[in-house]
Amino acid sequence: xxxxxxxxxxxxxxxxxxxxxxxxxxxxxxxxxxxxxxxxxxxxxxxxxxxxxxxxxxxxxxxxxxxxxxxxxxxxxxxxxxxxxxxxxxxxxxxxxxxxxxxxxxxxxxxxxxxxxxxxxxxxxxxxxxxxxxxxxxxxxxxxxxxxxxxxxxxxxxxxxxxxxxxxxxxxxxxxxxxxxxxxxxxxxxxxxxxxxxxxxxxxxxxxxxxxxxxxxxxxxxxxxxxxxxxxxxxxxxxxxxxxx
Amino acid sequence: xxxxxxxxxxxxxxxxxxxxxxxxxxxxxxxxxxxxxxxxxxxxxxxxxxxxxxxxxxxxxxxxxxxxxxxxxxxxxxxxxxxxxxxxxxxxxxxxxxxxxxxxxxxxxxxxxxxxxxxxxxxxxxxxxxxxxxxxxxxxxxxxxxxxxxxxxxxxxxxxxxxxxxxxxxxxxxxxxxxxxxxxxxxxxxxxxxxxxxxxxxxxxxxxxxxxxxxxxxxxxxxxxxxxxxxxxxxxxxxxxxxxxxxxxxxxxxxxxxxxxxxxxxxxxxxxxxxxxxxxxxxxxxxxxxxxxxxxxxxxxxxxxxxxxxxxxxxxxxxxxxxxxxxxxxxxxxxxxxxxxxxxxxxxxxxxxxxxxxxxxxxxxxxxxxxxxxxxxxxxxxxxxxxxxxxxxxxxxxxxxxxxxxxxxxxxxxxxxxxxxxxxxxxxxxxxxxxxxxxxxxxxxxxxxxxxxxxxxxxxxxxxxxxxxxxxxxxxxxxxxxxxxxxxxxxxxxxxxxxxxxxxxxxxxxxxxxxxxxxxxxxxxxxxxxxxxxxxxxxxxxxxxxxxxxxxxxxxxxxxxxxxxxxxxxxxxxxxxxxxxxxxxxxxxxxxxxxxxxxxxxxx
Numbered sequence: 001x002x003x004x005x006x007x008x009x010x011x012x013x014x015x016x017x018x019x020x021x022x023x024x025x026x027x028x029x030x031x032x033x034x035x036x037x038x039x040x041x042x043x044x045x046x047x048x049x050x051x052x053x054x055x056x057x058x059x060x061x062x063x064x065x066x067x068x069x070x071x072x073x074x075x076x077x078x079x080x081x082x083x084x085x086x087x088x089x090x091x092x093x094x095x096x097x098x099x100x101x102x103x104x105x106x107x108x109x110x111x112x113x114x115x116x117x118x119x120x121x122x123x124x125x126x127x128x129x130x131x132x133x134x135x136x137x138x139x140x141x142x143x144x145x146x147x148x149x150x151x152x153x154x155x156x157x158x159x160x161x162x163x164x165x166x167x168x169x170x171x172x173x174x175x176x177x178x179x180x181x182x183x184x185x186x187x188x189x190x191x192x193x194x195x196x197x198x199x200x201x202x203x204x205x206x207x208x209x210x211x212x213x214x215x216x217x218x219x220x221x222x223x224x225x226x227x228x229x230x231x232x233x234x235x236x237x238x239x240x241x242x243x244x245x
Numbered sequence: 246x247x248x249x250x251x252x253x254x255x256x257x258x259x260x261x262x263x264x265x266x267x268x269x270x271x272x273x274x275x276x277x278x279x280x281x282x283x284x285x286x287x288x289x290x291x292x293x294x295x296x297x298x299x300x301x302x303x304x305x306x307x308x309x310x311x312x313x314x315x316x317x318x319x320x321x322x323x324x325x326x327x328x329x330x331x332x333x334x335x336x337x338x339x340x341x342x343x344x345x346x347x348x349x350x351x352x353x354x355x356x357x358x359x360x361x362x363x364x365x366x367x368x369x370x371x372x373x374x375x376x377x378x379x380x381x382x383x384x385x386x387x388x389x390x391x392x393x394x395x396x397x398x399x400x401x402x403x404x405x406x407x408x409x410x411x412x413x414x415x416x417x418x419x420x421x422x423x424x425x426x427x428x429x430x431x432x433x434x435x436x437x438x439x440x441x442x443x444x445x446x447x448x449x450x451x452x453x454x455x456x457x458x459x460x461x462x463x464x465x466x467x468x469x470x471x472x473x474x475x476x477x478x479x480x481x482x483x484x485x486x487x488x489x490x491x492x493x494x495x496x497x498x499x500x501x502x503x504x505x506x507x508x509x510x511x512x513x514x515x516x517x518x519x520x521x522x523x524x525x526x527x528x529x530x531x532x533x534x535x536x537x538x539x540x541x542x543x544x545x546x547x548x549x550x551x552x553x554x555x556x557x558x559x560x561x562x563x564x565x566x567x568x569x570x571x572x573x574x575x576x577x578x579x580x581x582x583x584x585x586x587x588x589x590x591x592x593x594x595x596x597x598x599x600x601x602x603x604x605x606x607x608x609x610x611x612x613x614x615x616x617x618x619x620x621x622x623x624x625x626x627x628x629x630x631x632x633x634x635x636x637x638x639x640x641x642x643x644x645x646x647x648x649x650x651x652x653x654x655x656x657x658x659x660x661x662x663x664x665x666x667x668x669x670x671x672x673x674x675x676x677x678x679x680x681x682x683x684x685x686x687x688x689x690x691x692x693x694x695x696x697x698x699x700x701x702x703x704x705x706x707x708x709x710x711x712x713x714x715x716x717x718x719x720x721x722x723x724x725x726x727x728x729x730x731x732x733x734x735x736x737x738x739x740x741x742x743x744x745x746x747x748x749x750x751x752x753x754x755x756x757x758x759x760x761x762x763x764x765x766x767x768x769x770x771x772x773x774x775x776x777x778x779x780x781x782x783x784x785x786x787x788x789x790x791x792x793x794x795x796x797x798x799x800x801x802x803x804x805x806x807x808x809x810x811x812x813x814x815x816x817x818x819x820x821x822x823x824x825x826x827x828x829x830x831x832x833x834x835x836x837x838x839x840x841x842x843x844x845x846x847x848x849x
Contacts, residue, residue, distance in 0.1 A: 013765065027489065027490075028488060028489075029487070029488020029489055029490045029491070029609075030488070030489075030490045031490055031608070034490045040718070040768060040769075041716075041718035041719070041722075042718075045712070045716065045717070045718065045760065045761055045762075045768070045769035046760065046761050046762030046763075046767045046768065046769050046770070047768065048765075048766040048767070048768055049768065050285075050286075051455065052285055052289045052290075052291070052293075052454040052455060052456065053289075053291070053293065053294050053454050054454075054491075054494065055294065055491070055494045055495075055604060055608070056603070056604065056607060056608075057293050057294050057380070057383065057600070058285075058289045058293045058294070058454070059289070060285065060286065060289050074607050074608070076607075076608070076610075078610075097425050097765070097766050098765050098766040099766070101766050103425075104286070105402075108286075108287060108394075108402075111391075111394065112394055112395070116391065116392070116395045117349065117350035117391070117392070119348055119350075122348075127344060127348075128344055128347070128360070128361075129347065129359075130358070130359030130360065131352075131355055131359050132355060132359055133354065133355040133357075133362075136352050136353075136354065136355055139352055140352055140377065140378070143352060143377070143383075143384060143387065144380065144383075144599075146293070146383065147288055147289075179350075182350065182352070183352075184350075185350075
């Protein structure tokens with residue numbers, strides 16, 4: 001049975017905007033994106049929203065739903081109190097383009113600043129490598145990332161302090177971790193992590209890990225081990241002594 | 246007069262899924278200046294949704310596998326309407342392309358001796374799919390994206406192409422607009438690669454993303470390219486059917502590859518009831534043998550759940566029509582039953598099918614390690630597309646190339662699972678290489694400024710009509726309903742004639758769409774452009790399906806339920822006549838060389 005629910009959607013552009021209420025019938029099994037689509041088709045044809053797969057695989061429909069950074073396609077209405085208006089707004093850490101769509105291009109630029117994958121020479125004469133499943137699994141966790149940028153959205157270094165020029169944010173630290181821990185990779189990114197990407201800015205509040213729709217253990221499995229590599233190289237007194245000698 | 250932002254390239258790639266990115270990397274490596282235009286953000290193309298794996302006869306799990314077996318499997322799956330040259334190149338070159346991905350950072354699952362692991366899939370004789378759990382497409386697109394951004398390609402994200410531009414008979418680039426501001430763009434190029442994917446959004450129930458509106462096919466058709474095999478639209482047997490809001494979302498064939506079984510409401514494993522003659526020899530005759538096959542027993546034959554997609558989709562359709570379906574109009578797909586066969590089955594399922602576990606848990610509140618899923622057919626893949634040369638991927642328009650799902654030929658009447666991801670890299674690579682060669686061998690192009698202005702003016706017309714015009718979303722829904730009901734899994738002449746009439750009326754309505762607001766990120770405006778393309782592909786599908794008076798592969802005609810050997814000699818070709826009408830003709834297949842005929846004979 002369809003029952004009406006109200007969605008308070010932010011409408012506007014870079015110059016500013018305001019919330020607007022839309023009431024639309026909702027049915028069993030619907031997600032927030034379904035309601036937004038229905039509003040778009042029937043009441044607000046120029047409502048801007050980004051989406052692709054509607055199955056939590058592409059990370060396009062990131063937004064903030066009742067204040068929580070979430071994928072609209074993976075947020076079921078049955079998990080939300082519909083007696084109150086559902087507040088849907090664009091991610092706060094990035095400039096708004098229009099309505100629910102934000103300019104996330106900075107993430108793509110920042111990614112280029114990370115040194116690319118550089119494999120060791122092949123293990124076999126036919127040009128292939130031999131890798132054990134156990135060694136693959138550690139990195140596969142990071143490669144699950146769908147680049148929804150919700151972790152970037154919630155990171156206070158970016159969201160509150162706007163350190164875009166100095167800090168690459170949790171998504172790109174996960175990317176750097178995937179490369180650093182890749183069983184075939186030979187590149188060294190530790191110096192960049194400290195000096196260029198300022199991994200020290202992360203004070204491990206774990207907000208990023210909490211909003212990850214892929215449940216990647218961003219803080220514990222990716223960022224902390226990278227911090228340890230930086231600490232080992234630059235702050236371990238014994239190693240510093242050896243370097244001086 | 247509308248202003249254009251102007252860019253100039255040797256090779257312009259339209260589409261940034263697997264095929265587009267692979268083409269762009271290859272063209273760049275050949276020294277070409279490359280531009281990439283895509284409708285979404287980089288890395289969001291439909292390729293991310295490919296789950297099962299990439300087919301390549303590496304022979305890592307079963308050393309009886311090689312290109313000859315893969316070639317024969319592909320031809321048989323395609324009911325011998327495939328472009329045999331493409332099937333040959335694909336089978337031979339896929340292994341190298343998989344290794345290339347690994348060299349660029351892709352991390353596939355491993356065998357115990359550290360090689361790339363391969364899994365079973367429908368229609369493949371041996372375990373052949375290199376995979377990463379069930380998120381292989383994401384691994385592939387991310388690898389290509391991350392490698393590609395360091396090769397110098399310029400990416401124009403969130404842009405829609407309105408028209409391909411011609412310089413006489415030759416391609417000269419494309420024009421379109423960016424979504425952010427709605428500014429018009431001109432991408433001048435000596436060669437163009439179309440890698441725009443499929444047409445699934447023309448149907449109501451589909452696994453495809455919003456982008457799959459047949460843009461590349463429609464653009465090429467309007468530029469004078471021929472389309473081929475448009476009647477062959479693949480309905481994947483297992484899409485989600487419940488809840489309604491997720492209807493169509495894909496459930497990977499990997500579930501069946503790992504031992505999942507299909508049952509009707511009576512609990513019967515109905516796939517054993519109807520095994521086609523073509524596959525009798527290779528199919529298990531007991532549940533026991535089928536199980537052994539999924540667990541890697543080389544002496545066992547595949548279970549009937551792993552027959553080709555067209556066949557499984559029709560069997561499910563039959564069960565539902567006969568009143569033996571599940572409560573929401575599908576059938577049951579059960580992987581949880583394997584607990585009877587193996588200890589720690591829950592962990593096993595979560596490890597082998599992590600994305601499916603997650604998808605059902607989140608969207609349907611269902612634990613697939615404990616309960617069966619409800620599934621039914623969903624529009625999934627277009628075997629037809631732009632007709633291309635098997636080696637170079639060039640269409641009949643000089644300088645216009647196509648690769649991946651936008652191109653026709655490799656899959657014939659029906660695609661085998663896993664052959665799509667390998668298609669993307671094998672022919673993306675070829676298209677990129679030959680497009681760069683073409684650009685190198687041909688001088689600069691001249692842009693027809695008048696044509697540019699006409700295109701821009703037409704694109705802006707919906708704003709002139711304003712909100713009083715037709716609602717583009719409603720037209721899209723109506724077209725999807727029409728195609729789903731009248732040109733779907735089971736087709737008949739009278740319904741398809743009705744569909745043609747409806748498409749005509751919808752096209753007329755599409756001419757009268759009106760839009761509120763301005764050009765900045767206006768989804769309503771974007772939809773007016775999409776539906777124009779969807780009308781062309783829908784008409785082409787319907788006309789081709791009407792002409793092919795037989796049932797073969799993905800096409801099932803209720804009025805001609807049998808395969809007709811006479812029709813097995815032809816492809817159906819669609820082109821635009823001088824007066825703008827859609828022409829449909831049958832064209833004889835190119836004869837297969839004896840050595841390839843021999844390969845097929847050997848593998849029977």
